[in-house]
Amino acid sequence: MTYSCRRFxxxxxxxxxxxxAVLAAAGCSAGDAAPSVAVPTPSPxxxxxxxxxxxxLPRTVTGLERSDPGPESVLTxxxxxxAIVLRCGVPRPTKMDDAQSKAVDADxxxxxxxxxxxxxxxxxxxxxxxxxxxxxxxxxAHDITPLSAFAAPVRKTVPDSL
Numbered sequence: 001m002t003y004s005c006r007r008f009x010x011x012x013x014x015x016x017x018x019x020x021a022v023l024a025a026a027g028c029s030a031g032d033a034a035p036s037v038a039v040p041t042p043s044p045x046x047x048x049x050x051x052x053x054x055x056x057l058p059r060t061v062t063g064l065e066r067s068d069p070g071p072e073s074v075l076t077x078x079x080x081x082x083a084i085v086l087r088c089g090v091p092r093p094t095k096m097d098d099a100q101s102k103a104v105d106a107d108x109x110x111x112x113x114x115x116x117x118x119x120x121x122x123x124x125x126x127x128x129x130x131x132x133x134x135x136x137x138x139x140x141a142h143d144i145t146p147l148s149a150f151a152a153p154v155r156k157t158v159p160d161s162l
Contacts, residue, residue: 035082037069042089046130049158050075050088056153061146083137084146090133093124107151128158
């Protein structure tokens with residue numbers, strides 16, 4: 001069995017009894033494997049929009065409970081242990097300069113779509129004063145339904161840039 005804990009960066013291969021003893025001593029459980037994401041470094045103005053957005057984010061998205069990734073930040077949020085991850089204040093994607101890039105509209109919020117090979121899709125808001133990025137697991141490879149849960153909070157807290 002392989003167990004990992006947020007406090008340790010490496011996985012440890014142990015027998016079941018030894019693994020449980022190590023986990024108990026470390027103060028975590030086999031279910032304590034929340035994903036880790038890079039925290040953006042936006043400008044102070046963008047960070048203020050992101051903090052407001054963080055307060056408005058839903059507790060559930062498509063039936064998945066909120067389970068924020070580490071490290072804890074008002075610039076990141078997650079649902080379903082990494083199935084859906086939101087980062088606010090990300091840099092403007094260079095793909096937005098490509099006239100052939102694809103976008104989708106979800107309840108009045110426009111999102112740039114980037115397919116990521118073996119990973120699920122990544123969406124980034126367009127025409128907003130702060131860029132909000134949502135990555136979806138491969139389970140949502142052909143489904144933009146989760147974006148609808150973010151439309152009202154984004155419209156309410158992150159102004160249009162036009």
